[in-house]
Amino acid sequence: MATATHHDHAHDHPEVTFDDVLAARDRIAGAVVRTPTLLSKTLSELTGAEVYLKFENLQFTAAYKERGALNRLLQLSDEERARGVIAASAGNHAQGLAYHGARLGIPVTIVMPQFTPAVKVQQTASHGARVILHGERFEDAYNHAVSLSEAESLVFAHPFNDPEIIAGQGTVALEMLEDVPDLDCIVVPVGGGGLVSGISLVAHAQPRPVDVIGVQSKRYPAVHNAIKGKDFGDGGDSIAEGIAVKVPGSLTMRIIRRKVTDMKVVSERDIERSISLLLEVEKTVVEGAGAASLAALLPKPNGVRSEFAGRKVGLVLTGGNIDPRVLANVILRDMARTGRLSRIAIILADKAGALHEVTKIFSDCDANILEVSHNRIFGVGSAKETRAEIEFETRDAIQRQALLDALAEAGYRTELIVLK
Incomplete structure (x- = not known):
């Protein structure tokens, strides 16, 4: 931000x-x-x-961002190059400046907020930049970078408000x-x-x-x-x-x-x-x-x-x-929205074989079960019931609906847990 x-x-x-x-x-x-x-x-x-x-x-x-960063660096005077540049950035501007600064032999200092993901800090530092973590918000990092530019006579390279x-x-x-x-x-x-x-x-x-x-x-x-x-x-x-x-x-x-x-x-x-x-x-x-x-x-x-x-x-x-973990979540959330990945809650009798009877319906409908969890306390109306949550894969929303229809026809009460 x-x-x-x-x-x-x-x-x-x-x-x-x-x-x-x-x-x-x-x-x-x-x-x-x-x-x-x-x-x-x-x-x-x-x-x-x-x-x-x-x-x-x-x-x-x-x-x-490399384009603007390099254009900025190439227009520094010899004296400015020797002094070096500073910027506040937690992202691509930082890496562009750091990479091309290292290529051109220009010292680069980047101020990032303390919450900046370690991967971004490491990527920027790997290009040879001095990375300073300061403040909780970007505004804190920005103001610190401005102060440092004045205190250390560094050229300030704004991420966007610069010709x-x-x-x-x-x-x-x-x-x-x-x-x-x-x-x-x-x-x-x-x-x-x-x-x-x-x-x-x-x-x-x-x-x-x-x-x-x-x-x-x-x-x-x-x-x-x-x-x-x-x-x-x-x-x-x-x-x-x-x-x-x-x-x-x-x-x-x-x-x-x-x-x-x-x-x-x-x-x-x-x-x-x-x-x-x-x-x-x-x-x-x-x-x-x-x-x-x-x-x-x-x-x-x-x-x-x-x-x-x-x-x-x-x-x-x-x-x-993009952070690989975030990307993985985005992919899974999209699979859920398009009906390829689903989770349902289903009320079962708490007895041997009850889950087996349900999984046979999943198998008959070519749905692949990924995970099953049971809750015998919350969400059930009787001490003889269990609430099972089943996560499963289908080809699309049409195949998922066919499975839900088959479960209803067999007398099961189900609730599709939807993504917001």
Whole structure:
């Protein structure tokens, strides 16, 4: 989760132009991966749009943030390089700075909140950065980084509210439009606004209209709220922590207001579904923030397709740094929502053979039992009953319903335990 603070002033920054993005492309060429933009036939069929995916999760540090970080580092003076840079980041900006700083011989200090997962600390430190853990919230880490930059004369590298960062991120759109010149729109996950700002500068410079649509999590819709004059979003944990930004940048907001076509919000559930779809369909691992763009294209629960149907849409898969345990949970939760993994509670007589009779029905319906647990105290109406919870696999929701019907026909009382 990230936020800007009072150190973030619009008048501190010059305007960013399309020419700045072109210059950034030349500057970083050969040092970042020119990732592919590929048509997804399956996702196109699912959404009704012609969907092209920009695989920024294939960067060396598995995220687009390298582009802006490198563009920033390459414009330091020799004296600034010798002093080194500092940033506050618990994620991809940290790794991008650390990796390219090590390549260029520039000392890098990263301040992270104390709760930062150990894997992120280790990944950043493995690139040679000095990692300092400070404070419980990102704001604490950010303010400490600003203080250290002044105390130790380090160059502060803001994760998004910086012209050179924005110009570097805009190179994503240059590559997309080289590969697919007739895109109707580009859909971009938005946190602090660095990426969507850079992309919108490129889109506006095209000879034909290219819409830029920003997407945020419903839990952190700061840019959406500012643009639409709304006030919602409850914060809390988000699967898309890379775009969980409370306060966007002043410079990025200035660009977004002028050049971004529209802002959308998506649910945590749709972000989870998108992570699973990208894994299943494209065989690619994408973090929550990176899957938000696809979430905006998913059909509604009633089957109605989104307003993107019929359009040629580019989606930026911004990164692939997702915790393996979280990814495993996302996959299992998606299996539960689609009827492939289920749990039911069933009341049985507490006697020998009762469970055997039930499992035979599961076997007859080709359902695979994974786990069985018994409760003889809670949830039962008699000391002679037991409440069994059975977790099982089926091919889909149709096969699951056939099993539930067979259990009902045999006289069993069942309760499907649903995922929220």
